[in-house]
Amino acid sequence: MVDVSDIFLCTRCGYCCRGETTVSLDGADQVRMITSLDMRERDVREQYWRISGNSVQMKIVDGYCIFYDDGCSVHNGRPWRCAQWPLHPSILDDENNFLTISESCPGIKKEIGYERFCEVLSKIMQDSVVSC
Template identity: 55%
Template sequence: MSESKIFDCRRCGYCCQGETTVSLDQADRERLSAHLGLPFAEVKERYLRVTGKTVQMKTVDGHCIFYENGCTIHEGKPWRCRQWPLHPSMLADSSNFEVIRDSCPGFKADLTHEEFRLAMGKG
């Protein structure tokens, strides 16, 4: 079973909502600036929230600032967004797998933890 058979992103925005967003590393900040075609200082001022050393995307009305009926920066999005929901913690912890699978409509509904592990090459 391949990754595409266990998960198909519906771009529903469920994972893009909340009071905070993912933290951006240096590569994320560079990719985002390049994708937007803006200098980092402008990206930071318009779109980012900096708390100490933590850099995150701002939220608007409970969603990531870049969510509007789908991710508006899909090609330039941070690595953590690219990875989600296929998070490594799901491999070792079946309870974590079930919580994430049940909260994300992109997962095959009857997918088992073992099928997930096999599809991810960890079975």
């Protein structure tokens, strides 16, 4: 049996929460976040989200996602893409993707090598599809 911890252990460094933009929130992300925050949608929109056209993203404060505070302050309600990161399917397509992501994420267990990493990630992804 494989586990995410076989290939990744989050160090809570915040690198993935840093930047000029954050991930886009789909409808399910928005509902999950509103529920987790136990706030009215209007208040969450005003306080935490940046809306541009049809795109909804979390606001950025001092170069970080508004929810980053030595870890994710909305962890249980975080967007799907945040929950998935850094175990992105693109890693399986190209070793360069693995190298790029692992250079910026100290939690990825590079020492197991690309082939083994992909074996475990594939199994994790397969299991998560089956269990949905």
